Amino acid sequence: MNPARWKQINDLFHAALERDPATRDAFxxxxxxxxxxxxxxxxxxxxxxxxxxxxxxxPAWGVAADLILDDGAxxxxxxxxIGTYVVVEEIGRGGMGVVYAAEDARLGRTxxxxxxxxxxxxxxxxRERLIREARAAAALSHPAxxxxxxxxxxxxxxxxxxELVRGRTLRDELRDGPLPPAQLQAALVAIAEAxxxxxxxxxxxxxxxxxNIIRRDDGQIKVLDFGIARSPTxxxxxxxxxxxxxxxxxxxxxxxxxxxxxxxxxxxADQFAFGVLAWELATGEHPFGTxxxxxxxxxxxxxxxxxxGLSRALPLPGLDRIVRRCLRAAPAERYxxxxxxxxxxxxxxxSPARQPMGGDTLWWWQFHQVAIAVIDALMPIAMWAIRRWIxxxxxxxxxxxxxxxxxxxxxxxxxxxxxxxxxxxMLVEQRNRSFSAIVIxxxxxxxxxxxxxxxxxxxxxxxxxxxxxxxxxVLASLGLIEPATTRAAGLKA
Amino acid sequence: MxxxxxxxxxxxxxxxxxxxxxxxxxxxxxRPGQTLxxxxxxxxxxxxxxxxxxxxxxxxxxxxxxAAHSMRQILIERARARGAQKRGGxxxxxxxxxxxxxxxxxxxxxxxxxxxxxxxxxxxxEQARLVELRFFGGLTVEETAEAMxxxxxxxxxxxxxxxxxxxxxxxxxxxA
Numbered sequence: 001m002n003p004a005r006w007k008q009i010n011d012l013f014h015a016a017l018e019r020d021p022a023t024r025d026a027f028x029x030x031x032x033x034x035x036x037x038x039x040x041x042x043x044x045x046x047x048x049x050x051x052x053x054x055x056x057x058x059p060a061w062g063v064a065a066d067l068i069l070d071d072g073a074x075x076x077x078x079x080x081x082i083g084t085y086v087v088v089e090e091i092g093r094g095g096m097g098v099v100y101a102a103e104d105a106r107l108g109r110t111x112x113x114x115x116x117x118x119x120x121x122x123x124x125x126x127r128e129r130l131i132r133e134a135r136a137a138a139a140l141s142h143p144a145x146x147x148x149x150x151x152x153x154x155x156x157x158x159x160x161x162x163e164l165v166r167g168r169t170l171r172d173e174l175r176d177g178p179l180p181p182a183q184l185q186a187a188l189v190a191i192a193e194a195x196x197x198x199x200x201x202x203x204x205x206x207x208x209x210x211x212n213i214i215r216r217d218d219g220q221i222k223v224l225d226f227g228i229a230r231s232p233t234x235x236x237x238x239x240x241x242x243x244x245x246x247x248x249x250x251x252x253x254x255x256x257x258x259x260x261x262x263x264x265x266x267x268x269a270d271q272f273a274f275g276v277l278a279w280e281l282a283t284g285e286h287p288f289g290t291x292x293x294x295x296x297x298x299x300x301x302x303x304x305x306x307x308x309g310l311s312r313a314l315p316l317p318g319l320d321r322i323v324r325r326c327l328r329a330a331p332a333e334r335y336x337x338x339x340x341x342x343x344x345x346x347x348x349x350x351s352p353a354r355q356p357m358g359g360d361t362l363w364w365w366q367f368h369q370v371a372i373a374v375i376d377a378l379m380p381i382a383m384w385a386i387r388r389w390i391x392x393x394x395x396x397x398x399x400x401x402x403x404x405x406x407x408x409x410x411x412x413x414x415x416x417x418x419x420x421x422x423x424x425x426m427l428v429e430q431r432n433r434s435f436s437a438i439v440i441x442x443x444x445x446x447x448x449x450x451x452x453x454x455x456x457x458x459x460x461x462x463x464x465x466x467x468x469x470x471x472x473x474v475l476a477s478l479g480l481i482e483p484a485t486t487r488a489a490g491l492k493a
Numbered sequence: 494m495x496x497x498x499x500x501x502x503x504x505x506x507x508x509x510x511x512x513x514x515x516x517x518x519x520x521x522x523x524r525p526g527q528t529l530x531x532x533x534x535x536x537x538x539x540x541x542x543x544x545x546x547x548x549x550x551x552x553x554x555x556x557x558x559x560a561a562h563s564m565r566q567i568l569i570e571r572a573r574a575r576g577a578q579k580r581g582g583x584x585x586x587x588x589x590x591x592x593x594x595x596x597x598x599x600x601x602x603x604x605x606x607x608x609x610x611x612x613x614x615x616x617x618x619e620q621a622r623l624v625e626l627r628f629f630g631g632l633t634v635e636e637t638a639e640a641m642x643x644x645x646x647x648x649x650x651x652x653x654x655x656x657x658x659x660x661x662x663x664x665x666x667x668x669a
Contacts, residue, residue: 001615001616002616003616003617005616006616006617009654010650010654013653013654013657014650014653014654017653044661045654045657045658045661046657048657048658048660048661048664049653049654049656049657049660051660052656052657052660052661055656055659055660056601056624056627056628056656056659056660059627059628059629059630059631060564060565060568060603060628060629060631061564061568061631063601063603064568064571064572064601064603117574
């Protein structure tokens, strides 16, 4: 078929379609003249048009719903013998295939046998790369890494055998909420150790997520699938996940922006995933939200080099700083190595309470708190000085109210200041508790100053102007400066 | 084109998830035959992206085309994998007539459709693109018109003839 011919067929098809079915044949013969082939073609298409009715009217995902939902691994291998392995039971399904526990007859041990889905193995270059990387990963030996034994090709299918790890995945643990602080710290250190060990040998995980990490029954953390993880194309998270609204997202939410946009990926991509993971383990929630749309939006921002803002600060300020660094959009702004990340995590472990939070940025916040406390403390004194100029008993009433609100504000602010110096880990929570009281007290104080300024205007213009300007300073600092210093100190996203 | 391929690759995981969600909701569908509202989350995601970040994708048409193409890739890959599992080499195929008799529940041989679509693209790339947007991307006539920058009437005309041609191809009857 050539385009010109097709155009001719199209035109005639539509012209005939507009006519009454009874007269179509006569019309076609008249319009096509001696071109018998043309008449036959259009007639055949018209017949097909009539027959096919709603053909393709339903979108592909409706027509092929079962195809999409079936993870392509329906065939269970349990009970079968594959090479020297006897498959004992199915223990999990992941993006790359089904995982079984299998007896290795040669060595008399039980291993995890992963049957890779054809998506990974059909393409020869992909297959080659997988084999090469599995070989490299098999050289890894670390207590927090599930050791890969072999990648075997049996009857044209690829299988990966590895150390059999039994326990709960961190995804399972997350269903019970965030990890308790002590466990959290230990788990993060173990994962970072695994990363450091692998990165040292040039092996990148690429798909670090709660599903890929298991806490063995004896408490040991094990990272699975090092070096062989794949998350592109038709791989999938477990089948149940997307059928339930609002449940955790699969892999895209853990991918570093450079990975997401298809650029070259190095070890620092694992740091990004680690950041997401750490946030999730600490809070029980994904840092980018729970629906795909908000994750896409965040990922897009990240791909444009903009580090995503996080909805809140982590309860542990030291960890908060580490996570934010891991989640930087630009790989160069993350840690130079997993060792550096690990060092920071360990420091956190040894002195959880003394961890400075924002360095310079926290200093500004502290300065702001003290400065406003000093201004607030001076106001009742000023009120006392001018009370005689205001009619009785309003002068005294103004003074008393000013004294009360200033006391509240100064007390709370100094309390926050001391908390930031002594118990930084409690600061975020404490600030959240007391901030609304501070706002009310400071707004009241500002209003009192304005009232006083208007009452003494005329007789004491200079002082009135002074009061007015202090009121403006108090209110502006509350509305503009404080939010900025708070954000900068990482106390609030 | 290299750029587009990269975009497709990066979109795949998300489109795939989206497909799963849509398919699941489709299966849960109350009445059979009720057409699924094709406004997919892909669109919502797109709108959201556009609001925040105009210009990341050249435009809506570009985004829809990439998403639809990704869906096609995923589905065909799956259909092939399943075909490879089942046999032998013989494709599981329900002919259109059989399927129609069975009451509107159609099972289309996606691999054959994909191949037919490739043949159509050889002499009418526009119609092939249109089918990709409507069938694999799930866009409505109006959305397709907007994405392709043609009128809805033209979309309908192209759609009618492309469907008739594809249906005939899939039935295996030799072209006249």
